[in-house]
Amino acid sequence: MYILSVCGMGFGTSLMLLMDIQSMAKEHGYTVDGEATDLGSAKGKNCDLMVASSEIAAELSDENVPIVSIDNLLDKNEIKEKILPMIEKLYKGV
Amino acid sequence: MIDLLVSILSNPSIIIALIAGLGLIALRKSTSDIIKGTLKTLFGFLILQQGAGIIVNSLIPFSTMFTEAFGLTGIVAEDNAIAAAVQVVLGKETAFILIFSFLINVLIARLTKYKYIFLTGHMMFSFAATMAIVLSQMGLSSIMTIVLGSIIQGISMVLFPAISQPSVRKVIGNDNVAFGFWGSSWISLSGWVGGLFGNKEQSSEDVKVPKSLDFLKDMSILMGIIMIIVYVVTAGFVDTDTMNEISGGINKYQFAIFEALGFVVGILILLMGVRMFLAEIVPAFKGIGEKIVPGAKPALDVPIFYSYAPVAVTIGFLAALIGGLIVTFMSSLLPVAVLPSVIGLFFMGGAAGVFGNARGGLRGAIIAGFFLGLTFSLLVALAYPLIGLSEYGISGLWFASPDAIIVVIIIKLIGLLFGVPL
Numbered sequence: 126m127y128i129l130s131v132c133g134m135g136f137g138t139s140l141m142l143l144m145d146i147q148s149m150a151k152e153h154g155y156t157v158d159g160e161a162t163d164l165g166s167a168k169g170k171n172c173d174l175m176v177a178s179s180e181i182a183a184e185l186s187d188e189n190v191p192i193v194s195i196d197n198l199l200d201k202n203e204i205k206e207k208i209l210p211m212i213e214k215l216y217k218g219v
Numbered sequence: 220m221i222d223l224l225v226s227i228l229s230n231p232s233i234i235i236a237l238i239a240g241l242g243l244i245a246l247r248k249s250t251s252d253i254i255k256g257t258l259k260t261l262f263g264f265l266i267l268q269q270g271a272g273i274i275v276n277s278l279i280p281f282s283t284m285f286t287e288a289f290g291l292t293g294i295v296a297e298d299n300a301i302a303a304a305v306q307v308v309l310g311k312e313t314a315f316i317l318i319f320s321f322l323i324n325v326l327i328a329r330l331t332k333y334k335y336i337f338l339t340g341h342m343m344f345s346f347a348a349t350m351a352i353v354l355s356q357m358g359l360s361s362i363m364t365i366v367l368g369s370i371i372q373g374i375s376m377v378l379f380p381a382i383s384q385p386s387v388r389k390v391i392g393n394d395n396v397a398f399g400f401w402g403s404s405w406i407s408l409s410g411w412v413g414g415l416f417g418n419k420e421q422s423s424e425d426v427k428v429p430k431s432l433d434f435l436k437d438m439s440i441l442m443g444i445i446m447i448i449v450y451v452v453t454a455g456f457v458d459t460d461t462m463n464e465i466s467g468g469i470n471k472y473q474f475a476i477f478e479a480l481g482f483v484v485g486i487l488i489l490l491m492g493v494r495m496f497l498a499e500i501v502p503a504f505k506g507i508g509e510k511i512v513p514g515a516k517p518a519l520d521v522p523i524f525y526s527y528a529p530v531a532v533t534i535g536f537l538a539a540l541i542g543g544l545i546v547t548f549m550s551s552l553l554p555v556a557v558l559p560s561v562i563g564l565f566f567m568g569g570a571a572g573v574f575g576n577a578r579g580g581l582r583g584a585i586i587a588g589f590f591l592g593l594t595f596s597l598l599v600a601l602a603y604p605l606i607g608l609s610e611y612g613i614s615g616l617w618f619a620s621p622d623a624i625i626v627v628i629i630i631k632l633i634g635l636l637f638g639v640p641l
Contacts (some may be wrong), residue, residue, distance in 0.1 A: 136497045137520025138268045
């Protein structure tokens with residue numbers, strides 16, 4: 126299971142977002158691999174799921190993996206509500 | 220044997236990789252994760268240095284062109300490129316300041332009520348390089364540079380988030396996170412100025428921004444466009460014979476466009492390296508910080524605020540760009556021509572827009588962005604004589620972080636007391 130978190134530069138907010146997702150997943154017994162990347166390099170990368178803040182997610186429209194758009198990067202509940210079901214689904218699908 | 224050890228430990232990429240490895244061991248990661256993380260950090264650091272080389276090389280002909288065209292020195296404000304480019308000379312100082320300043324930050328957070336842990340990795344790296352440059356230029360030994368630099372940076376990593384926290388609260392409505400970014404003081408000030416003249420009744424978020432401005436979110440496109448314009452306009456002002464010498468006979472506009480693209484490619488490579496080396500170090504820092512400091516508040520990078528007022532980000536950036544361009548056109552009155560520095564203007568201008576909107580609505584966002592672009596560029600221009608970079612073979616670049624520049628000015632003033640000339 127590989128998650129790509131995306132922001133404008135690829136090392137500030139996306140890295141924080143990825144760490145939040147990984148620690149949230151760990152609490153629920155899932156191990157998530159992933160990387161933080163920038164908008165320019167995100168296109169066409171191999172991953173199961175892309176996650177980005179809402180203003181960046183709008184730019185990622187034509188990818189063939191699910192894209193989760195997070196409105197408030199500081200809201201751990203929002204991250205959990207939107208992403209945990211996706212992780213569970215991906216795990217069951219494998 | 221000792222010589223070999225000293226030589227190995229003077230190599231910044233090895234120091235940084237060791238730090239990452241130790242961090243991963245401290246976090247009890249698996250052996251494969253430790254090997255992977257350590258190597259990726261090493262690759263990242265070497266990539267970053269290569270990117271810096273490309274940037275510096277594409278700025279050398281540009282600096283010559285700019286001086287020929289306008290009789291002025293032209294600079295782009297960009298910290299990461301400077302930090303990477305000085306690693307050859309000040310690598311070990313930078314690496315040690317990076318790690319020790321983090322430990323001092325954790326210590327201060329543990330012992331005082333200011334629980335901020337500064338987690339914006341590329342900013343820690345560029346500030347460490349800035350400290351290494353300033354202190355070594357003031358004639359301090361390598362050891363003293365590391366000691367003083369680490370203390371100053373460790374304090375700054377707590378102090379600046381503390382200064383900006385009241386403004387952060389205005390934007391996000393709570394104290395869960397802080398602002399870890401070396402433009403925080405200036406962004407907070409700009410937001411406050413926007414609040415003075417703004418009107419909270421009308422929010423920036425009621426404005427419809429055309430979809431066509433969306434490409435602004437992709438840094439490389441924006442930078443490509445601006446740098447091509449800057450290079451081509453400059454080339455247009457250089458007389459043909461001189462231009463032929465610089466370009467080696469290539470058509471001057473073709474030469475200008477490809478040198479501009481070379482600059483952007485250098486930035487892209489540099490940022491790829493930054494990404495690779497931060498991907499390992501930042502989680503390690505975060506893990507260690509949270510283990511040692513109960514109730515730690517992470518101080519984070521600037522885009523965390525963008526979702527609070529996305530329209531204000533675009534408005535703030537455009538206003539900042541206008542403010543910055545005014546300073547560029549005033550160049551003949553200033554020590555140096557500050558060219559529109561896209562990364563700084565975008566990230567700081569965007570945040571100033573958000574902070575200005577929180578205090579003064581749409582008008583607040585416009586004023587805050589404009590104020591930031593104007594005064595930030597002025598600050599860079601006026602502080603420029605304080606630090607020369609030519610001894611590292613760097614031309615056309617200068618520092619871009621207001622907080623760091625303020626600290627440099629304070630260090631220089633204290634240096635005066637000890638008889639070190641400015």
